[in-house]
Amino acid sequence: MNYEDIKKLLFKIDPETVHTTVEKLTGLATYCPFVSGFMTKQSLHEDDILVQELFGTTFRNPVGLAAGYDKDGKMAGFLPALGFGYIEVGTVTPLPQDGNPKPRLFRHPEDETLQNAMGFNNGGMVALEKRLEKITPNVIPIGINIGKNKLTTPENTIDDYKKLVSRLESYGDYLVVNISSPNTPGLRDLQSEEFIENLFKEIKPLTQKPIFLKIAPDLEIDTAVSLCKKAVESKADGIIATNTTNDYSLIDGVEHMGGLSGKVLTEKSGALFEEIAKELYKKTTLISVGGIDNGEEAYRRIKAGASLVQVYTALIYKGPALLKEINSTIAKNLEKDGFKNIKEAIGANR
Ligand SMILES: Cc1cc2nc3c(=O)[nH]c(=O)nc-3n(C[C@H](O)[C@H](O)[C@H](O)COP(=O)(O)O)c2cc1C
Numbered sequence: 001m002n003y004e005d006i007k008k009l010l011f012k013i014d015p016e017t018v019h020t021t022v023e024k025l026t027g028l029a030t031y032c033p034f035v036s037g038f039m040t041k042q043s044l045h046e047d048d049i050l051v052q053e054l055f056g057t058t059f060r061n062p063v064g065l066a067a068g069y070d071k072d073g074k075m076a077g078f079l080p081a082l083g084f085g086y087i088e089v090g091t092v093t094p095l096p097q098d099g100n101p102k103p104r105l106f107r108h109p110e111d112e113t114l115q116n117a118m119g120f121n122n123g124g125m126v127a128l129e130k131r132l133e134k135i136t137p138n139v140i141p142i143g144i145n146i147g148k149n150k151l152t153t154p155e156n157t158i159d160d161y162k163k164l165v166s167r168l169e170s171y172g173d174y175l176v177v178n179i180s181s182p183n184t185p186g187l188r189d190l191q192s193e194e195f196i197e198n199l200f201k202e203i204k205p206l207t208q209k210p211i212f213l214k215i216a217p218d219l220e221i222d223t224a225v226s227l228c229k230k231a232v233e234s235k236a237d238g239i240i241a242t243n244t245t246n247d248y249s250l251i252d253g254v255e256h257m258g259g260l261s262g263k264v265l266t267e268k269s270g271a272l273f274e275e276i277a278k279e280l281y282k283k284t285t286l287i288s289v290g291g292i293d294n295g296e297e298a299y300r301r302i303k304a305g306a307s308l309v310q311v312y313t314a315l316i317y318k319g320p321a322l323l324k325e326i327n328s329t330i331a332k333n334l335e336k337d338g339f340k341n342i343k344e345a346i347g348a349n350r
Helices: 003-010 015-029 033-043 124-135 154-171 193-206 221-233 263-280 295-304 313-318 321-336
Strands: 052-054 057-059 063-065 086-092 105-108 113-116 142-146 174-178 211-215 238-241 259-262 285-289 308-311
Touching (some): 033 321, 063 321, 086 174, 124 142, 154 174, 154 193, 193 211, 238 263, 259 263, 259 313, 263 295, 285 295, 295 321, 308 321
Parallel strands (some): 063 086, 063 308, 086 142, 285 308
Antiparallel strands (some): 052 057
């Protein structure tokens, strides 16, 4: 049975139910070397041309799993078998929380788009720590994406991020400050120069690990670029652009809730990434995410200045074969363009 057939069945079931079932099955598959061996053979494209060192960590390829798919690190032991170069767990909050009422995850298959209003449903940092402890040392690099609890007051917001960094930093290869989810009231308002400066002043001394800032695609381009510049001046180690969009005009007849991801985001996210890269390429590490669903698009983002890319929604629409397609296409393009290693292509269009 190919993925298109499996998808026909899966898409008859509520998306969050599918997700929790997959989470449980992959959790079990971690203990079946036969399954992970088989999946690795199917999905991993191994090629030295894709291997790079970034902030002291080796990445076997540039394609990572975006935050939100494995919020609790329950699948982190198995996900390397899907061929990723790295994975990002979270968003995790200090305390466990339920997230928004269900239903809160919707498919728009005709647009290869997802709409989610999850609201950081997760088991909290202590539970994540226990799971990550079990899989350390990691097979592939792990990023840990952190966010504030919904009920944390504005005065205590920075404290949430401090707690998360202190507790989890030793388990990740990098950390990500998420202030760009549309589903936690007031979170995106933290995307201000003042907050970013104060936040990084407080959290940077707590770890030697790189800390990225993840931003929304819905800011005015100039504002977004200024915020990213401010983050880098404040010693952020990199930028992840972008989170989901709440520009509902991108899709017809859509309910105005949550964030849209996937194909509708490709142009918007890609355009913002270009502008950020114009300013910050070579000054910091850039990760591009948003509507990447094939190798050509991933290669475009790399040449625009992305050291790494991430995918989420395309994995749902195209299945795990996506990873092999993206990585083999990047490798083919690198060879065609005469690059000996991916490092040489990063920002080649700048
Ligand atoms: C169901 C769902 C949950 C998500 N949860 C998070 C999250 O917890 N933290 C975060 O930073 N981004 C989250 N995202 C955003 C993704 O990490 C990514 O930035 C966005 O979906 C764009 O990439 P894509 O078009 O490849 O999906 C979520 C996305 C989806 C679809």
